[in-house]
Amino acid sequence: RMMYPVIRKLQHKRVVLASASPRRQEILSQAGLRFEVVPSRFKEKLNKSSFPTPHAYAIETAKQKALDVARRMHQKDLRTPDIIIGADTIVTIEGLILEKPVDKQDAYWMLSRLNGKEHSVFTGVAIIHCFSQDGQLDVEISQFYEETVVMFSQLSEELLWEYIHSGEPMDKAGGYGIQALGGMLVESIHGDFLNVVGFPLNHFCKKLAELYFPPGAVGLQRVKHDSIPAVDTFENLSEEEGAGLDRGGAQARGTQDAGHDRTAESLPPFPTGLLELIAGFQASKALFTACKLKVFDLLQHEAPLQAVDIASKIDTSEHGTGRLLDVCVALGLLEKTERGYSNSDLAALYLLSDGEFSLHGFIELNDEHTWAAFTHLESDVREGSSRGHRAVGDEAEGLLQDSCPGRDARLCFMRAKHGLAKLTAHQVATALDLSRFTSACHLGGCTGALAHKLAREYPRLTVTVFDLPEVIEHVTCFQPSGPQTEQVSFVPGDFFKDSLPEADLYVLSGILHDWPDEKVHRLLSRISGSCKPGGGLLVAEVALDEDPRAARPGLLRSLSRLLQTQGGERSLTKSRQLLQLHGFTDVQVARTGDVLHVVLATRPAT
Template sequence: MAELPAAARLLRGRRVVLASGSPRRREILGRAGLGFEVVPSRFPEASLDPGAFPGRPAAFAEETAARKALEVAARLRGDVPPPDLVIGADTVVAVDDVILGKPADEDDARRMLSRLSGRTHSVFTGVALVWRSDSEEATRFHEETRVTFSALPEELVAQYVESGEPMDKAGGYGLQAQGAALVESVQGDVLSAVGFPLRRFCRVLAARALSPPPPPPPTSAATSNPGPGAATATTTSASALLHGVKASESPCDPEEDSQDALRWLTAAGLASAFDLTRFRRACALGGGAIAVAAELQLRFPRLGVTALEAPPPGRPLPGADLYVLPGFPPRPPRRPDGGPGAWARLLDGAADACGPGAAVLVTQRALDLLDEEEEEEDGGHGDGDPSPALRRLLQRRGFRDIQVVAAPSAGGATHAALGVRGGGER
């Protein structure tokens, strides 16, 4: 049984409150099918000193999450009915077990990014659950995701800092937006690094073995008092996200530009285009890899996913039985990686890494990129149906079992092709 629907069933009929105003956490929980209210915590985060948690960034994230959840639970205790569950969360960035908070100014942001340049660091998201039956204590857990930055030239750091995005982000960057231009790879739970470890949350929830919910009170819904500033979040379907949505309804911040929203919305359609339940390990490659990895984890919670937004040229790809190439160009202000023909080499590398039963998933954007690199004899498709060109693209790389579909995308449809390697194909 899938973990996400199970979590929704366990909480059905209960009042659930998210003690965070983060649009990313709201989106992730909403896509899981959970009904909840949003009541941002008033806990002053600056009052908790990271120095009190030497070498323990995960404990700091858990404690901050607990303080947030307990504050909201205490504030709403007198409501009719009070919350059955309050969820708090906090995300921190740490390198060498030293917590990097939000930059104090632009110079501090540049120092942080320079420290992360060319290195692997950890992103910890701590979660705290406060139940009505035990409102003085919090169940705590965390998830660690490993993020590797590319070697960042000074001009790239300067351009990113000038964008203003680092100033309200832990560690000085936002993985879900322009900050992806700095990232080489993400290993572990991408959703956790974006803001909420949904799979771990569902496992903890199932272990709780909730008792059947109490009968609803004989009062109308209007008698419930969620408190000032509360907002109700309803279940958000992938279809709703793909048609006429605002950037604020995607995992991007409301202020992120339209290209960031386009990546996330296209990624949602790509992740839903095929039945990928047969695969166990996926690797998303190139521009848009982080968005696709997050969407794949939402839709296929048992699928392990690695995201390589900027795969280093010449380095072997991680082992996987599914390679996904969204085909977005590198994010500005990133410079093109690998020189002429880099995207074709990436596609060839993914195809070469596929053993029997493994697959490559590409979009029609691949045709445009290959056409720009002049790597395909007839890669372009003009204004016509891209399906034949996509089939030829994979057939040239030894795939015979090929499906092509029109995947929902922002502003229309994006054709995608899935090629599965047969037993004797190479």
């Protein structure tokens, strides 16, 4: 029986579907997946308004559903499953998120909102890989979402009520089931049908392929899909763990055969992924340049605009601007119609200089500093460090201290940190339960983005942000307004020299990787000395996976650390050892999103 190669990969793993939805069970078993069903007890109760987008809400709910099952199964029997799948389907219309109706009246209210209009259905999916070691549960979470746009016909009130009385709406998001009677309400859809039914199977398979087949193989998989004779080779390769490099086999054979006449089937796979990699720096630089020229800011105020108008407003050449804008369209940053260019959703969300989740600062840092540092990669690799040209690096110490680069560079660094911290703060603050603490001190807390999130999540908690005086001096312009702001205060100081503010929870987020082992030891022993018995230390770092295939973001950062500082990302095992060495025990670990791991350790009461 035909089976998608990644589904076959899961055949010998213990897979659990954390969902009671009969539709999800059916879709996945039709796809040939073998799994157990353990419905989640997580109630859909997250605060919708705290998410920047509806899909962020659906993804988080999916993740919490799966984590609930992971925790319960781990506690109950120690044979923790290998993989847990959670999903959440929501319907969104006019800024509202609709879930399952609570009663018939609610169903009527939902259906009359959808009547005659277009809405979106989002399914968020979390795939959790579980690892249990010494009775401890570690998880790695991958997540994604899919959107399908659905158009409803204009229906009479009688018909809606008749549909409601059929009973079908009650266990379905938005109050309808497209796969059954509800199909009669739907005029058209744009996107994946199964996504509306409750599970985006196609995207799920792609995500698994991304996880199970190493990045370099992307081009190969694509070719195989539309070339039947090649499937054979693919199947063979897919049986091998870590087949990434083995795939080179096809290419090696290709080299030997070069010059002979080839049939289409015997051509080596088209290296799409590799070509994208080769051109990657051009794409980055195009993005950086458009940001620097404030193209996205302009288009947020006035759009659509033609290239000539954009050029005159940002004072650039018409020809060059047109080229740059088209590249941005190809990269998904802009949209283009006959009336001109406008921002894509991605740009509107992340690329405006004053957006809530702006990555402008981080882009600026990469453009101004990291870019220059990477031009010396070859000599740095030869020498093993960047001693020769330190001035260019965005070395944390250098950028933050007064003697080194000026105020602008420091602010640039702070903006970058602020943008990244805002993106991850929710995950870091909620990855583990911190409700037993009443005072926290965020060491190197910079603009206070995480501190404010902690204050919001834990209303009993007061948070002190401790950072260098040169940093604290500039924090004012980053402060939010709102009721929780009183919980957060700022104290200037150097965590290597000055005494640390008292707190029962110390927090280090993205700090340890800046420093070499010797300094990390010094810092941890100072924290351990200030930490009261029963107190805790929360560490969030970019996860450097033990499995090199899953570790791409961490490894890349590690390389840029080599260039820019003497630190480097540490693996989870290493972080855990470090904490234990400094007298912290009861180490709990959570992997959040795709990039961070969060570790909470306790100083035992003696």
